[in-house]
Amino acid sequence: MMAAMPDHSSGPTSEYARILADNARYADEFEHGALRPPPTRKLAVLACMDARLTIEVALGLGTGEAHILRNAGGVVTEDVIRSLVVSQHLLGTEEVVVVGHTGCGMRRFPEDEVRRQLTAATGTDVHLDFEPFEDVEENVREQVRRIHAHPWTRDVPVHGFVYEVETGRLREIL
Amino acid sequence: MMAAMPDHSSGPTSEYARILADNARYADEFEHGALRPPPTRKLAVLACMDARLTIEVALGLGTGEAHILRNAGGVVTEDVIRSLVVSQHLLGTEEVVVVGHTGCGMRRFPEDEVRRQLTAATGTDVHLDFEPFEDVEENVREQVRRIHAHPWTRDVPVHGFVYEVETGRLREIL
Numbered sequence: 001m002m003a004a005m006p007d008h009s010s011g012p013t014s015e016y017a018r019i020l021a022d023n024a025r026y027a028d029e030f031e032h033g034a035l036r037p038p039p040t041r042k043l044a045v046l047a048c049m050d051a052r053l054t055i056e057v058a059l060g061l062g063t064g065e066a067h068i069l070r071n072a073g074g075v076v077t078e079d080v081i082r083s084l085v086v087s088q089h090l091l092g093t094e095e096v097v098v099v100g101h102t103g104c105g106m107r108r109f110p111e112d113e114v115r116r117q118l119t120a121a122t123g124t125d126v127h128l129d130f131e132p133f134e135d136v137e138e139n140v141r142e143q144v145r146r147i148h149a150h151p152w153t154r155d156v157p158v159h160g161f162v163y164e165v166e167t168g169r170l171r172e173i174l
Numbered sequence: 175m176m177a178a179m180p181d182h183s184s185g186p187t188s189e190y191a192r193i194l195a196d197n198a199r200y201a202d203e204f205e206h207g208a209l210r211p212p213p214t215r216k217l218a219v220l221a222c223m224d225a226r227l228t229i230e231v232a233l234g235l236g237t238g239e240a241h242i243l244r245n246a247g248g249v250v251t252e253d254v255i256r257s258l259v260v261s262q263h264l265l266g267t268e269e270v271v272v273v274g275h276t277g278c279g280m281r282r283f284p285e286d287e288v289r290r291q292l293t294a295a296t297g298t299d300v301h302l303d304f305e306p307f308e309d310v311e312e313n314v315r316e317q318v319r320r321i322h323a324h325p326w327t328r329d330v331p332v333h334g335f336v337y338e339v340e341t342g343r344l345r346e347i348l
Contacts, residue, residue, distance in 0.1 A: 015215060015217060015269055016331075016333055018234065019233050019234060019271065019335075019344070020344065020346070021234075022233065022234025023232060023233060023234065023342075023343065023344045024343075025234075026231060026232050026234065026342055027341055027342040027343040027344075030341060030342030030343075032226060032339075032342065033339070033340045033341060033342070035225075035226045035339065037224065037225070037226070037277065037279055038225075039225035040225070041189060043189060044223075049218075049241040049242055049243050049257055049261065050211065050241070051209075051211070051212075051213035051214070051237070051238050051239055051240055051241055051242070052206060052209045052211070052237060052238050053237075053242075054230055054236075054237045055242075056228055056230075057200060058197060058200050059193050059196065059197060060192065060193060060195075060196025060197065060199075060200065062228075063225070063226060063228045064225050064226050065225055066225055067223040067224070067225055068223055068225075068227075068229075068244050069223050069244055069245060070242050070243055070244045071243060071245070071253050071254070071256070071257045072256060072257040072260040072261070077252075077253040077256075078251075078252070078253065079245050079251040079252065079253035079254070080245070080253070081302075082245070082246060082251075082302050082303075082304065082305070083223055083245045083246040085292065085300075085302060086246040086279065086280070086304065087223065087246070089288075089291075089292060089295075090279060090288065091279060095189055097193065103211065105211050105260065105264060105265060106260070114263075114264070117263075118259065118263060118326065121263075122325050122326055123325075124325040124326065126259075126326055128255075128256050128259060128326075129256075130256065130260065131256070151296050151297075151298040152292065152296055152298065152300055152302075157190075159190055161193075165206075165207070165209065166207045167201055167204060167207060168197075168200055168201040168204030168206065168207070169197065169198070169201040169204075170193070170194065170197045170201075172194070
């Protein structure tokens with residue numbers, strides 16, 4: 001299932017063509033066509049977008065088993081609350097797992113400097129809150145707190161892990 | 175690597191234990207410890223959180239190759255812009271793929287009714303914009319437009335697909 005190494009020299013069109021070719025092979029062996037929308041493990045996972053996290057495989061999750069929410073840092077934003085409301089109230093998930101990771105680019109992120117550079121580069125006022133953090137374990141605890149504290153989430157178990165990009169191992173946080 | 179079917183009868187603790195057991199097996203065979211943060215395919219993927227989308231495998235993406243952004247509907251919210259800014263300006267991605275899917279719960283989503291029910295259930299004013307849509311192909315086109323139009327994103331190729339949950343196949347949209 002893994003693709004060959006990418007060839008960036010031939011530009012973006014090669015990536016588009018590669019996706020279609022790999023997907024055709026995937027579809028040829030596809031056997032999940034009868035799955036219904038509610039995740040069979042009644043689980044929602046929130047993780048960072050980092051390319052080194054192949055989150056379903058690292059957590060042993062198969063197709064159809066869990067909602068996967070991912071953004072920069074794996075932080076609980078308004079959009080994550082929107083997604084969790086849909087996941088819990090409409091699609092019946094009853095447990096949440098938050099996964100931070102070592103080597104995260106959002107740790108000690110130079111927010112003011114980046115905002116200045118982007119404002120100069122784009123010619124617009126970049127007023128983003130990047131949600132940087134100091135410590136990855138404390139950040140996971142903070143995201144779990146946010147989920148528990150929000151009035152629109154259901155009262156369900158919320159676990160926290162730190163994924164080690166160096167070893168592939170999950171560190172138990174709470 | 176696929177886990178056995180879940181046993182929901184023994185409650186949430188069994189899922190936590192299962193994740194740790196599956197992850198221990200994953201870590202034992204782990205061989206990606208030397209990867210750096212920038213995605214090797216210089217690609218960012220935006221997709222729905224739906225459990226039926228095993229997006230990396232369906233697109234032939236290996237560990238370390240692409241940023242993965244996922245939320246309810248695969249829509250371009252403020253949080254997705256934040257993540258794309260980090261992905262493009264700080265971690266060097268140069269191409270975006272947006273993946274909607276058939277059977278999406280955000281299609282013809284009864285937003286007013288859900289807001290009323292949640293407001294009653296939680297005792298708070300649920301003022302969420304759920305970002306529902308009528309047509310999945312048009313929704314993908316709209317999300318691609320939003321990415322191109324945003325002043326903080328880079329001028330890079332943005333592709334759109336609809337993933338068929340019935341067949342595993344990507345339909346080319348733009």
